[in-house]
Amino acid sequence: MLRFFLLVNKQGQTRFSRYYSGMPIQAEERVLMEADIARKCLKRSDVQCSIFEYGQYKLAYRRYASLFFVIGFDEEENHLSILELVQAYVEILNTYFDNVCELDIMFNIEKVHVILEEMVSNGRIVETNKHNVLAPVLEMNKASR
Amino acid sequence: MPYYRLKDLIKAIRACKTAADERAVIQKESAAIRTSFKEENNDARHSNVAKLLYIHMLGYPAHFGQIECLKLVASNRFADKRLGYLGIMLLLDENQEVLTLVTNSLKNDMNHSNMYIVGLALCTLGNISSPEMARDLCAEVEKLLGSSNTYIRKKAALCAMRIIRKVPDLQENFLNRAKNNLNDRNHGVLLTAITLIIEMCYKNPETVQTFRKTVPLLVRHLKTLVSAGFSQEHDVTGVTDPFLQVKILRLLRILGKGDAEASEAMNDILAQVATNTESSKNVGNSILYETVQTIMEIQSESGLRVLAINILGKFLTNRDNNIRYVALTTLNKTVSIDTNAVQRHRNIILDCLRDGDISIRRRALELSFALINESNVRVLTRELLAFLEVADNEFKQGMTTKICLAADRFAPNKRWHIDTVLRVLKLAGNFVREEILSNFIRLVSQTTELNAYTAQKLYASLKSDISQESLTLAGVWVIGEYGDILIKGGNFEEEELVKEVTESDVIDLLESILAGPYANQVTREYVLTALMKLTSRFTSISSIQRIQAYIEKYNTSIEVEVQQRAVEYSNLFKFESIRPAVLERMPIPEVKEEVVRQTEDTGSLLDDIGPVTATTATPQNAKNDIMNLFSSGSLLDDIDPATATTAAPLNAKNDIMNLFSPGPTTPTTAPVAPTQNAQQTNALDSLGLLGLGGAGIPSQSSTTSTSTSTSTSTSTDQYVAYNKNGFKVSLNPSKDPNNSNILNIEVTFHNVGVGVTVQNLLFQAAVPKTQKLQMQPPSSTSILPGATAQQTIRVANPQKSNVRLRLRIVYSTPTGAKVDEIAEFNGFPQEIW
Numbered sequence: 001m002l003r004f005f006l007l008v009n010k011q012g013q014t015r016f017s018r019y020y021s022g023m024p025i026q027a028e029e030r031v032l033m034e035a036d037i038a039r040k041c042l043k044r045s046d047v048q049c050s051i052f053e054y055g056q057y058k059l060a061y062r063r064y065a066s067l068f069f070v071i072g073f074d075e076e077e078n079h080l081s082i083l084e085l086v087q088a089y090v091e092i093l094n095t096y097f098d099n100v101c102e103l104d105i106m107f108n109i110e111k112v113h114v115i116l117e118e119m120v121s122n123g124r125i126v127e128t129n130k131h132n133v134l135a136p137v138l139e140m141n142k143a144s145r
Numbered sequence: 146m147p148y149y150r151l152k153d154l155i156k157a158i159r160a161c162k163t164a165a166d167e168r169a170v171i172q173k174e175s176a177a178i179r180t181s182f183k184e185e186n187n188d189a190r191h192s193n194v195a196k197l198l199y200i201h202m203l204g205y206p207a208h209f210g211q212i213e214c215l216k217l218v219a220s221n222r223f224a225d226k227r228l229g230y231l232g233i234m235l236l237l238d239e240n241q242e243v244l245t246l247v248t249n250s251l252k253n254d255m256n257h258s259n260m261y262i263v264g265l266a267l268c269t270l271g272n273i274s275s276p277e278m279a280r281d282l283c284a285e286v287e288k289l290l291g292s293s294n295t296y297i298r299k300k301a302a303l304c305a306m307r308i309i310r311k312v313p314d315l316q317e318n319f320l321n322r323a324k325n326n327l328n329d330r331n332h333g334v335l336l337t338a339i340t341l342i343i344e345m346c347y348k349n350p351e352t353v354q355t356f357r358k359t360v361p362l363l364v365r366h367l368k369t370l371v372s373a374g375f376s377q378e379h380d381v382t383g384v385t386d387p388f389l390q391v392k393i394l395r396l397l398r399i400l401g402k403g404d405a406e407a408s409e410a411m412n413d414i415l416a417q418v419a420t421n422t423e424s425s426k427n428v429g430n431s432i433l434y435e436t437v438q439t440i441m442e443i444q445s446e447s448g449l450r451v452l453a454i455n456i457l458g459k460f461l462t463n464r465d466n467n468i469r470y471v472a473l474t475t476l477n478k479t480v481s482i483d484t485n486a487v488q489r490h491r492n493i494i495l496d497c498l499r500d501g502d503i504s505i506r507r508r509a510l511e512l513s514f515a516l517i518n519e520s521n522v523r524v525l526t527r528e529l530l531a532f533l534e535v536a537d538n539e540f541k542q543g544m545t546t547k548i549c550l551a552a553d554r555f556a557p558n559k560r561w562h563i564d565t566v567l568r569v570l571k572l573a574g575n576f577v578r579e580e581i582l583s584n585f586i587r588l589v590s591q592t593t594e595l596n597a598y599t600a601q602k603l604y605a606s607l608k609s610d611i612s613q614e615s616l617t618l619a620g621v622w623v624i625g626e627y628g629d630i631l632i633k634g635g636n637f638e639e640e641e642l643v644k645e646v647t648e649s650d651v652i653d654l655l656e657s658i659l660a661g662p663y664a665n666q667v668t669r670e671y672v673l674t675a676l677m678k679l680t681s682r683f684t685s686i687s688s689i690q691r692i693q694a695y696i697e698k699y700n701t702s703i704e705v706e707v708q709q710r711a712v713e714y715s716n717l718f719k720f721e722s723i724r725p726a727v728l729e730r731m732p733i734p735e736v737k738e739e740v741v742r743q744t745e746d747t748g749s750l751l752d753d754i755g756p757v758t759a760t761t762a763t764p765q766n767a768k769n770d771i772m773n774l775f776s777s778g779s780l781l782d783d784i785d786p787a788t789a790t791t792a793a794p795l796n797a798k799n800d801i802m803n804l805f806s807p808g809p810t811t812p813t814t815a816p817v818a819p820t821q822n823a824q825q826t827n828a829l830d831s832l833g834l835l836g837l838g839g840a841g842i843p844s845q846s847s848t849t850s851t852s853t854s855t856s857t858s859t860s861t862d863q864y865v866a867y868n869k870n871g872f873k874v875s876l877n878p879s880k881d882p883n884n885s886n887i888l889n890i891e892v893t894f895h896n897v898g899v900g901v902t903v904q905n906l907l908f909q910a911a912v913p914k915t916q917k918l919q920m921q922p923p924s925s926t927s928i929l930p931g932a933t934a935q936q937t938i939r940v941a942n943p944q945k946s947n948v949r950l951r952l953r954i955v956y957s958t959p960t961g962a963k964v965d966e967i968a969e970f971n972g973f974p975q976e977i978w
Contacts, residue, residue: 014202014203014204016202017202018235020272021238021272021273021307027201027204027205027206028204030204031203031204047466047501047502048466048501048502048503048504049466049467049469049470049502049504049505050466050467051467051470051471051504052504078391078395078431078434078435079431079434079467079470079471080427080430080431080434080467080468080471081387081388081391081431081435083427083431083467084381084387084388084427084428084431085388088381106155107151107152107155109151109198109199109202110195110198110228110231113231113235114227114231117231117268121268121271121272121300121303121304122268122271122272122303122304122306122307124303124306124337124340125336125340125388125392126299126300126303126333126336126337127299127333127336128381128386128388129332129333129378129379129386131378132333136261136264136296139261140223140227140261143223143224143259143261144222144223144224144227
């Protein structure tokens with residue numbers, strides 16, 4: 001299962017984080033870990049594979065402009081699928097925000113959470129179809145007004 | 146001033162120049178939010194919680210917002226409810242008491258008419274459910290799992306998964322609905338239903354049997370996905386819903402594992418997926434990767450397995466590093482099952498050793514070592530040695546250890562084995578673990594026929610490079626031990642070997658090592674001992690004098706151990722009569738494969754060596770015992786327990802009885818050692834033996850009686866040191882032909898009348914302080930009835946005093962009897978000692 005979902009920028013600042021059950025979520029520990037993961041991702045060159053071991057988890061990351069999308073997961077998950085999930089998520093964000101950028105994510109963090117919640121629940125994939133993810137989100141936005 | 150909107154807060158935080166500024170802004174804002182919460186400001190609550198979630202993400206305390214989230218959830222506004230549930234998921238975990246307060250809201254919202262509100266409640270429960278909540282809300286979730294709304298069905302499935310995780314007993318409630326959802330046409334529902342079933346199978350293996358019936362259905366689903374043409378709805382770069390395909394393949398794996406029928410049912414579709422999936426993109430490869438894993442785990446046909454391994458082989462040539470990474474990881478898992486199939490991709494795997502990515506190199510290295518066997522050890526080792534030369538330093542120690550272990554196991558001959566380890570020492574001598582070095586030394590001493598070759602090679606290597614510590618240590622030890630052989634020279638195939646080595650060349654080399662920049666204390670200790678040994682290997686007086694003068698220079702070394710050795714060695718020159726004996730060549734150690742085997746299992750060589758070195762460490766404390774020091778300085782003692790036990794008696798500080806004092810037997814219970822004339826005892830004994838001889842071992846008795854008859858001749862006498870319970874120990878002393886100070890005693894153990902096999906025989910001996918004792922390993926530690934075993938002990942007796950032996954005999958029998966006895970013997974006539 002997925003353990004956490006993390007968006008960090010090149011400066012090592014967390015822009016978004018979502019942890020699933022069973023993760024240690026002590027605040028200080030979490031901040032240190034996020035910074036460490038950002039450093040590790042930055043250290044890796046483009047020729048290196050984007051999957052690596054981190055403590056008891058495996059991490060897969062993809063970099064889009066200045067943002068790293070990092071997923072922490074268990075060994076049993078299909079590594080390549082996880083990378084595909086990141087891609088699907090970014091594509092959906094891109095559609096929703098119409099060319100997503102770091103600031104969109106920062107200032108609309110609640111929306112980013114809601115979209116992810118439609119795709120991944122409790123560390124498992126629910127839905128990956130762009131339409132099926134976005135339709136309820138847009139419906140809910142209407143209801144929120 | 147508090148910020149009114151989340152946006153303003155984010156801007157303020159971004160404007161902060163330092164971390165301290167940021168902390169100050171957040172502290173101030175947190176205080177304002179607290180106040181607002183206290184005032185029960187309903188209008189500000191939404192934005193306050195939103196700000197709090199942001200503060201939480203940055204790693205600051207936000208727990209005081211938990212109750213506010215509950216209040217938001219109770220609100221009628223959808224936006225408030227949504228934020229409230231999000232806050233609960235982020236700020237609460239199942240250990241908090243606040244959770245019980247959520248249960249009621251969740252129950253209400255699960256029965257709400259708005260499907261999105263039901264969805265929110267299901268998501269929240271799926272994330273935070275505690276065992277109590279799972280029990281309380283199980284019925285609602287079960288009902289929703291059968292809802293007519295696909296959005297609710299898929300969310301309910303993942304919520305059910307959490308409930309099962311918390312309370313496995315509740316699984317039965319969801320079995321039927323989960324099975325029904327497998328028929329669903331909606332991919333989201335299908336995906337989550339499969340996820341739920343996988344969880345059930347993990348939690349309760351009995352469920353696997355129930356779901357095996359669904360294999361044909363799953364196969365049909367997969368077939369539809371694979372053969373369906375382009376579908377707008379589920380297309381991911383040309384592949385139809387790869388996530389669903391991967392999930393189905395995983396469930397098939399669980400259902401097919403260990404079941405021939407189920408495996409058979411999925412064989413065809415697996416082959417179809419494996420051959421038809423587009424492999425140019427990551428999406429297709431994620432499916433292929435899952436297929437390979439499934440094929441390897443179920444009971445698939447051999448052809449399919451080969452296909453799977455070939456897919457991985459193809460992965461290895463892919464330009465995408467992620468794909469190569471998963472291929473190597475999977476091959477590492479399967480190599481033990483299907484070695485031959487993996488072997489075919491050996492060359493590509495070896496190519497990966499040169500990859501630009503360290504993660505790939507590491508995986509490839511692991512795999513290369515797993516591939517070594519008798520038939521390819523030469524090729525693979527050559528490749529690995531080539532890689533060792535350029536490998537990252539962090540790999541080197543692991544590599545040297547593994548190469549040497551592989552050489553130990555699969556070496557086609559001794560010469561190759563020695564060459565390989567030598568090459569390792571040369572290439573990465575600073576990254577070699579101690580026990581690899583001692584294994585090498587043992588190998589060298591056991592391979593007497595190649596001593597000259599090894600000594601020459603090491604000499605030549607040291608001439609060209611003294612920067613590799615392990616190479617230096619091995620070289621110094623071998624040169625010291627086999628200096629005479631090195632000087633004698635010999636003919637070898639390689640021309641580059643130094644043909645002519647003179648005594649002064651060797652001393653020059655050793656001195657240059659100590660003068661060089663790489664010398665450390667250990668090298669100094671080794672070199673001093675080697676030089677000392679050379680005084681008995683070399684013949685020219687001038688060489689010996691040169692060594693003596695050189696050693697004396699270290700009499701004032703600030704390193705205590707080095708100084709002690711130097712002083713003791715210098716003093717040893719005053720005892721010309723015993724010096725050659727002290728410096729004699731080390732006995733050839735026993736073959737000890739055990740260490741190697743164990744280390745392969747545990748991977749930790751140090752653990753296994755630990756206790757042995759611990760026992761041998763004690764001799765180093767013996768202050769006045771030259772021989773002790775000498776033996777501790779030699780590597781052989783450090784690695785070989787057989788010699789280690791020999792060292793123990795030498796260690797006896799002041800009292801030879803020390804050895805036995807901690808033992809359970811005290812001298813009063815010990816049998817009275819034969820004090821009469823040895824011949825008499827022997828005669829008596831053989832009489833008894835003759836009596837027993839009637840019981841079916843005439844040959845034994847006759848040989849003994851002949852030895853009795855010849856017992857008048859001095860040096861071949863048999864003396865009986867112990868004879869009890871049908872177990873006899875006899876001694877046969879003789880002068881060492883090379884050194885008149887040494888008495889070789891051949892100890893023979895006779896199982897004359899025990900009646901059963903003697904097992905676990907342990908024989909120990911001690912001598913007075915003026916004498917020194919060395920024990921060879923016994924020929925056997927178990928003796929069949931009527932048979933014998935031998936063990937040689939050597940007593941150095943420079944003062945020519947009476948040879949008094951104290952012996953300990955320990956053995957057990959299959960019948961459970963245990964014997965632990967002590968005997969004394971001093972019956973050798975004077976002309977023998």
